[in-house]
Amino acid sequence: MKLFPSGHATHPQWRMAAGLVLAQLRAQMALPDYASSPTLGLLYITDHYASDAQDILDHLSAELPEVTDWSGTVGIGVSANNAEYFDEPGMTLMLCALPSDQYRVFSGVAPLGNSEMSGFEAHTALVHADPATPDLAELIGEMAGRTDTGYLFGGLSSGRGGALQFAIGGNGNIRGHGAAGGVFSGGLSGVVFGEGVRLVSRVTQGCQPLRSGAVREREITEADGNLLLKLDGEPALDVLLADLQVSLERPQEAIDAVRNTLVGLADAGADGIRRTGDLGADVLVRHIIGLDPTRRGIAIADTAEAGMRLTFCRRNAQAARADLMRICAEIREELEPEEQTLATARAVAAGEAEAAPHPARRIAGAVYVSCSGRGGPHFGAPGAELQIVRHALGDVPLVGFFAAGEIARHHLYGYTGVLTVFTAND
Structure with missing residues (x-):
């Protein structure tokens, strides 16, 4: 599995931020270690851009015609590798190269179909949710029950002007979006993944x-x-x-x-x-x-x-830092094979300054959903939380947002972080 292209930027004007993001993506897609034909975009924007959400999605879709499927949401902050944009204009985007028969985008107007009729078996799911949705905890539990593993990961939108979600399924397998345009509010949306998409996920507590x-x-x-x-x-x-x-x-x-x-x-x-x-x-x-x-x-x-x-x-910042380092170490340990090739050993042992993205790390991309109560100064300095992740995992492609509640397995958490990595198949 090749690395997933990713980009992030901040600018008072969303078009300028989008231009910076697109420049990063195109530069990476031209490199041999990165996927050149991704089909799934994971897009997160801060609430400063919320009023332009539809224009942003339309613009990125037009500029990236090979990307047929989109998912994401809005947050008070968004995250990228080694950076966070908290309470400021920002967007972060990762383009995933996954087999088209191994994922489906769903939303309130295009819900996940019955597996017996669609022929698709949901194994895990990335879920975005509107915190104002009634009986949300029960809906999350029900959604988990519709996957083989019962494992969900994601979070609740945290925009101050109201929640919104991105969801477009363009591969012909999902109908019902009509003229909705791919920007929604209310209920659940996200991406369900088949057994062929390997994920490793951990929850880190902040208290x-x-x-x-x-x-x-x-x-x-x-x-x-x-x-x-x-x-x-x-x-x-x-x-x-x-x-x-x-x-x-x-x-x-x-x-x-x-x-x-x-x-x-x-x-x-x-x-x-x-x-x-x-x-x-x-x-x-x-x-x-x-x-x-x-x-x-x-x-x-x-x-x-x-x-x-x-x-x-x-809440305890020191305990949160230690626990975040623990889950990163667990993920690395799970991904490192018992017998390493020379390329793998060098990539894993590289110091932070040398920790450029490398396929030998076996991480194609990562999604990190953290509580809005953990963002900003809670870890000691702006971006400190994401710096911990980078120091532990290396410079891997990463996107995410700061949520009003975090989703992992069938639970709705608070003050936690949920780190999930897409990994190469064994």
């Missing part, structure tokens, strides 16, 4: 359990919808206040402490708190949205059931 004393994963012993009533058999509010070492007799201090605290939820037996004291991949971080002094309960931004596990946690 850390409270360190007041021993890290404790508690059992929810009584709940009423989104109201937690008892933890480990004790009133939930009392447990929270004790862990935060605050009292309602000093309300402002208690409110400040609670506002900075999140809850990590996990099903019984799932990957909760690891031996290292970090959050596992199955933990879903949710906000505390209220306290109930009468019932001694805690209201959270999700429903909970007795038997689930809970950990009080907070």
Whole structure:
């Protein structure tokens, strides 16, 4: 598999940014290591360009007639290899060269067809979603159930002026777009991939359990919808206040402490708190949205059931950096063969300054969806999060966006990053 051409740019005028992106793509497509005839474009724009979304898609489609299929969305920020455009005009585009019988673009007006009728078996899926969609978590679970592996990756649009998504299926296999033009809002859209498209994906957490004393994963012993009533058999509010070492007799201090605290939820037996004291991949971080002094309960931004596990946690930049480095290392380890050719060994061992894209790394391209709460200064400096990815994986083609919620497997996460790489077949 050859490298996927990619480009990114920022400019107050979208046409200038598009011109810079196209120049990068065409230069790469002329190189022998890059795909020269890609068919699927993954396009992400910041909300500064949202009002021109249809014009941008039309322009890029006209300039890249070989690209017949498009998918993407809008975010408060977008990402590329070693760069992020957060709260500024920006666009990032990657052109994927995949067998036409191994992927399908879907959207609300062109939904994924029945596999028995279409002959296409969905294995995994890249999913973009409108955060205002009702019953979104259930729709994501349903979508995961329609794939062989149950694995989704992607995120929720995060544009401040409303969500929008790109979705065009131009290979003749999908009907229903009509005059819609490929720019949509509401529901889910994205790309489903067949078994022949090999992906490696990992979730990285951005929060850390409270360190007041021993890290404790508690059992929810009584709940009423989104109201937690008892933890480990004790009133939930009392447990929270004790862990935060605050009292309602000093309300402002208690409110400040609670506002900075999140809850990590996990099903019984799932990957909760690891031996290292970090959050596992199955933990879903949710906000505390209220306290109930009468019932001694805690209201959270999700429903909970007795038997689930809970950990009080907070955002932590140092833990986020360490966990991001961990998942990058896991991906590299999975992709590195036991017996390496000389080209592979040299490419893998190259330092950051020499880490040019190389097929021997076995990564054709990558998609990184990070929480909008992680972007910008959270990692210490603009672009620091993407610099970590580049340092760990090398200078691989990469696109992505900063989301209002991240999708991995059948879960809807918060404060996480989802890194997925397209890899060469064994």
